[in-house]
Amino acid sequence: MPTPYTTLISAPELARLSAPFIVDCSHDLAQPDAGRQAYAQAHIPGAIFLHLDDDLSAPKTGRNGRHPLPDPDAFAALLGRLGLHQHQQVVAYDRSGGSFAVRLWWMLRWLGHDAVAVLDGGWAGWAAAGGAREIAPPSVRAPGDFIRSPARVGAVSADKVLDNLRNAQHLVLDARAPERYAGEVEPIDPVGGHIPGAKNRFFQTNLQPDGTFKSREQLREEYTALLEDWDPRDVIHHCGSGVTGCHNVLAMMHAGMDGSLLYPGSWSEWCADPQRPVATGRTPGET
Incomplete structure (x- = not known):
């Protein structure tokens, strides 16, 4: 195979x-x-x-x-x-x-x-690349034999992220655009800002101008600098709704930095509870 x-x-x-x-x-x-x-x-x-x-x-x-x-x-x-x-x-x-x-x-x-x-x-x-294209949907296929097996990625709950505000065992990375992370604009969710202590890594930063991912080496260099002394396995990714946070998970894995986690509920779940704290402002050094 x-x-x-x-x-x-x-x-x-x-x-x-x-x-x-x-x-x-x-x-x-x-x-x-x-x-x-x-x-x-x-x-x-x-x-x-x-x-x-x-x-x-x-x-x-x-x-x-x-x-x-x-x-x-x-x-x-x-x-x-x-x-x-x-x-x-x-x-x-x-x-x-x-x-x-x-x-x-x-x-x-x-x-x-x-x-x-x-x-x-x-x-x-x-x-x-000159790839072929079609308009008609594919013909109906016979069922496959796919079944669920043990997960290869990890997910965490809002409670786990909330606990992290006290124990600081994980680095939280927010994949949204800097202006949304900072709470300067919020076009989708009812509350602007970010989870306190989270760093911002806009998912589009993983890409080159042509829309392809940066090289493994460049991604590894950038994430190594961002994580500083954090182990990749202690990183929790999130975004607005648990979708583009996966972009950063993939980028790190492609760079050989496996094991990071996803908070699937992300900001849209976090800010739905007014008891959860909210921070604003940009990551130090950002403009």
């Missing part, structure tokens, strides 16, 4: 794969139907579409964040019905620098599946 791709895969590498399970995760927070519409206009041959709100999230309660994780067994069963097999290579892509594809990447690792990677450069990279 060939060595699986576990973080990123390039367009030429994807084109050479035999029978990958490809998923279009395109989305737009401001226009929830935009991803599905883009998929209908053109997608990578054989790709299925999974919607962030409908397929990759559970129902919202008003207290569990904007994109709560679905039940893991139910999600594993869905993937099996869609034709996924054990050990099959999964490739997730979007049209936004991987910012939504990383959600599926993390979730599959959460379900114990190692062979999952994000298409580096996404749809634009695929098109630039």
Whole structure:
């Protein structure tokens, strides 16, 4: 069996794969139907579409964040019905620098599946490389044998993050844009600011101007400087709703800095409880 791709895969590498399970995760927070519409206009041959709100999230309660994780067994069963097999290579892509594809990447690792990677450069990279495209959805597949196995990634609750304010056992990294982290603007959630003590690492900082990820070496240098003396396994990532925080998890893993954690509820869950503290202002040294 060939060595699986576990973080990123390039367009030429994807084109050479035999029978990958490809998923279009395109989305737009401001226009929830935009991803599905883009998929209908053109997608990578054989790709299925999974919607962030409908397929990759559970129902919202008003207290569990904007994109709560679905039940893991139910999600594993869905993937099996869609034709996924054990050990099959999964490739997730979007049209936004991987910012939504990383959600599926993390979730599959959460379900114990190692062979999952994000298409580096996404749809634009695929098109630039001359990749084929199709309009019609793929034919219905026979169910696969995918089942859930022990998680390859860790998740923490709001209570764990709250405890960390007292015991300082973890470094919290916020993947949102600096102005949202600082509480200067908040276009989505009802409260601006960040979790006290959290550092800001805007997820788009992981990318080069062409939308592909920076090299392993550059990512490792940047995260090593950011973490200072922290062990990668003691890092908790979050963002607005547990989606782009996965971008930083992937970037660290791609750089060989494995074991960091995700707070899936993220800021949207944190700020839903007025008893949880809020900080404002930028990380020292930012402008």
